Amino acid sequence: MYYYIKTFGCQMNENDSGLISTLLKSNGYLPCATPDAADIIIVNTCCVRQSAENRALGFIGSLKSLKEARPELIIAVCGCMSQQSDTAEILQKKYRQVGIITGTFATALLPQYIEDYATTGQRIIDIEARYDHKEIGNICPEPNEQQAYRAQVNINFGCNNFCSYCIVPYVRGRERSRDPQEIINQISCLAACGVKEVQLLGQNVNSYGKDMPEAGWDFARLLEQINQITGIERIRYMTSHPRDFNRRLAETIAALPKVCRHFHLPVQSGCDRLLTLMNRGYTTKAYLDKLAMIRQLTPDAAVTSDIIVGFPGETEEDFQQTLGFIQQARFDAVYTFIYSQRSGTKAAEMPHQISAEIKNLRLQQLMAVQNPISLARNEELVGTVQEIMVDGISKNNTVMMSGRTSGNKIVVFPKSEGLKAGDLVKISITAAGTWNLSGAISENIDS
């Protein structure tokens, strides 16, 4: 039997798809490259913005004809979108081709549901919220076939922050940390399989351990332990909530050589009035103070952020404050999002929703201010030597290779025969663009 998984959304979902894949393989199923060739199609969905939901629904809709042509085909929909009861109901009623509907708490149960459905043909729906720590158990997912040197590992699940615009706490449940020993064992096992870079995942990694205070663990201590694992050369993590980012963590990171010099600290808005309405729990001043602390402790760090435009009630003046803020912060890159109304969240009920036209205009204006800053930040690296981890042959140009700096910037350089994905190499940076850098292998081995 062949399976095909289509994944929408963030690293959480990618990681969940990896887990489903590992479980299916251990049950004897084989992956295949297209939905047409599959006996089982799994759609792992995201609902963070309407556009993500539309893409998933479009894909599920397109499977109708496949199911009609091959009635024995099994179609399962899982992930964040189906965790919402109203969406699960729509899927049930309007998408008859879907045989299995599971939410984010039932990821590890999906392979069993597939077996059950294959024998009974009875529709299965499981969107119950469970807090039994069985999300991933002790399974050590195989390293990704395309990227055997890099792996993602969940350290905590869920979110307690309830930012007023965000659906994630409703579909991923309350915050819970994984057992530290289980995390360390999993990373050691991945390192033994050749993984060199580990990406620690959580909606808010900074609150790791808060739900198990008696154990005395926090994110800084976890990083210290992971830094000691032989074979692991780089440690990344996402996402950090600015409110919970503190000096102890910044100092720990500065002292740990394997932890990458990249801080992704989503600010969401540069206007204090909106930050309060968003329920973010910090002011622009508090944020800028933390930014200054990071730059003082790790001067070579890259800092990136997320910003939402068109939050309900955002006035022109509020928006101008955000533009002023990003000029002051000088981020290396900003991921910009148009506010999307998510039913069930507080912001969805707020007055003065902003028109699509203004939202689009503000997005363009924001990028017009940020792009030259990103370019200038990248230009500051021209003439330096950066250690990069090789990702492989460049996607756009087969005579080039690409890799990433510790600050997570993409560097393109002429292909070198001896190099393979996962190798660390020193590159002299010769040119910068808004989105990437280019260079050549550094001759100076001392640098």
Ligand code: SAH
């Ligand atoms: N837990 C992470 C990220 C969650 S979602 C964090 O707090 O940083 C990733 C990004 O999507 C968020 O940082 C936010 O900028 C954006 N986002 C979340 N909900 C959104 C919405 N309703 N509309 C537009 N963007 C949204």
Ligand code: SF4
């Ligand atoms: Fe959403 Fe806020 Fe939680 Fe991030 S911290 S997942 S933005 S509620």
Ligand code: F3S
């Ligand atoms: Fe989307 Fe769920 Fe991630 S809503 S952004 S896939 S946590």
